[in-house]
Amino acid sequence: MSTIQQIGPASGSVLPDGGSGDRLRGLIETFAGPGADHLVEQVVAAAAAVCSAGYAGLVEVGPVAENARPVHMHAPPGDPLAVLRWLRDGTVLTTLAACSDPLRLPREERTGQPGFLAVPVPLASRGQAYLWVAGRRFDHRDEDLLVRFATAAGRALEAAQGFEAATRMLRSVHAFARFPSGREAAAQARVLEG
Numbered sequence: 001m002s003t004i005q006q007i008g009p010a011s012g013s014v015l016p017d018g019g020s021g022d023r024l025r026g027l028i029e030t031f032a033g034p035g036a037d038h039l040v041e042q043v044v045a046a047a048a049a050v051c052s053a054g055y056a057g058l059v060e061v062g063p064v065a066e067n068a069r070p071v072h073m074h075a076p077p078g079d080p081l082a083v084l085r086w087l088r089d090g091t092v093l094t095t096l097a098a099c100s101d102p103l104r105l106p107r108e109e110r111t112g113q114p115g116f117l118a119v120p121v122p123l124a125s126r127g128q129a130y131l132w133v134a135g136r137r138f139d140h141r142d143e144d145l146l147v148r149f150a151t152a153a154g155r156a157l158e159a160a161q162g163f164e165a166a167t168r169m170l171r172s173v174h175a176f177a178r179f180p181s182g183r184e185a186a187a188q189a190r191v192l193e194g
Helices: 019-033 036-050 085-089 093-097 139-176 183-191
Strands: 053-062 069-073 101-106 112-122 130-133
Touching: 019 093, 019 139, 036 069, 036 112, 036 139, 053 093, 053 112, 069 085, 069 093, 093 101, 093 112, 093 183, 112 139, 112 183, 130 139
Parallel strands: none
Antiparallel strands: 053 069, 053 130, 101 112, 112 130
16 A cells, blocks of 8 residues: 655645745755855864864865875965875875775874874765875874764765755746746635635
8 A cells, every 4th residue: 555645735726925936935044054165174273273273174086096185275374284295295195095994103203293093984975085184193082083073074074065966956947937927826825715
């Protein structure tokens, strides 16, 4: 036995307190939110705060796992530990592209290694990514904390992408839907009432 349940108003009904177009526009605005790019900035800044690190970033690994590229980075003004240059000129991005586990490198002032911790961000809809923090010595507690944070961040980033896709779809619905004008809606209401 199957049951069919109608979702939304019955055919010919008029929505109270604003028309269908207003409700759809409101839903589009809600789904649009701040966007995935803004969320990435917030995630990276929060990772630095959670791990008490001056530096943080998100790195995306290429589809063939041969290279990794920075997506967003957070650094103190002036980059006092030269972490951004260390990332660009060193081998750490290549190492991240080749591994699938967390990577922890000790801080060594003598060699200019700033102290670095990177963990995978679980993403279902796109390639591999790493969330990293740098600027001090990190231990297993920091790693555990960043792994948990990266898992939550991955879910949030996936959800943001889903909302962006839903927003695009709703905008196309809105573009092609016919919403009655205020007069038409009032006339429909009078017909239904009487």
